Amino acid sequence: MRLRLTADMIKDEALDRVETLSGQKLRACYQCGRCSAGCPVVDEMDIVPSEVIRLLQLGQMEEVLSSKTIWTCASCLQCASRCPKGVEFSNICDALRAIVLRTRLATPKVDADGLTRVMMSDAPQMGVVGALRKLNG
Numbered sequence: 701m702r703l704r705l706t707a708d709m710i711k712d713e714a715l716d717r718v719e720t721l722s723g724q725k726l727r728a729c730y731q732c733g734r735c736s737a738g739c740p741v742v743d744e745m746d747i748v749p750s751e752v753i754r755l756l757q758l759g760q761m762e763e764v765l766s767s768k769t770i771w772t773c774a775s776c777l778q779c780a781s782r783c784p785k786g787v788e789f790s791n792i793c794d795a796l797r798a799i800v801l802r803t804r805l806a807t808p809k810v811d812a813d814g815l816t817r818v819m820m821s822d823a824p825q826m827g828v829v830g831a832l833r834k835l836n837g
């Protein structure tokens with residue numbers, strides 16, 4: 701049987717939450733695969749970007765939240781530049797990581813107050829900010 705899946709058939713609170721947090725219209729994705737085809741780190745992902753979006757459309761949030769992909773995305777925006785629907789996958793990953801960190805971790809992974817003065821002066825500033833953003837949600 702052939703099932704035609706349209707955007708208004710997809711009603712899911714978890715999907716709404718990801719759309720709100722990310723500012724992206726996941727329902728607009730029509731699975732052309734251009735994002736996955738152009739991603740420079742796709743070989744390191746367990747679920748490619750277009751599949752992540754499809755799983756979210758189909759309500760498979762747990763599978764996506766436990767995937768390596770949301771931590772692998774390097775936020776390079778290559779996929780966004782290729783997407784005919786203007787979907788920015790890195791923003792979706794930001795949202796998914798925030799959901800994981802807010803729901804599964806009691807304490808942040810990087811304690812800003814615990815960073816030593818030596819570490820702060822030696823570590824690349826962007827690396828520290830990136831770690832705080834990525835690992836603390």
Ligand code: SF4
Nearest residue numbers: 739773774776777779
């Ligand atoms: S933003 Fe992430 S998913 Fe998109 S191309 Fe870059 S690394 Fe791949």
Ligand code: SF4
Nearest residue numbers: 729731732733735783
């Ligand atoms: S490029 Fe855009 S429309 Fe195509 S699969 Fe990726 S997110 Fe969906």
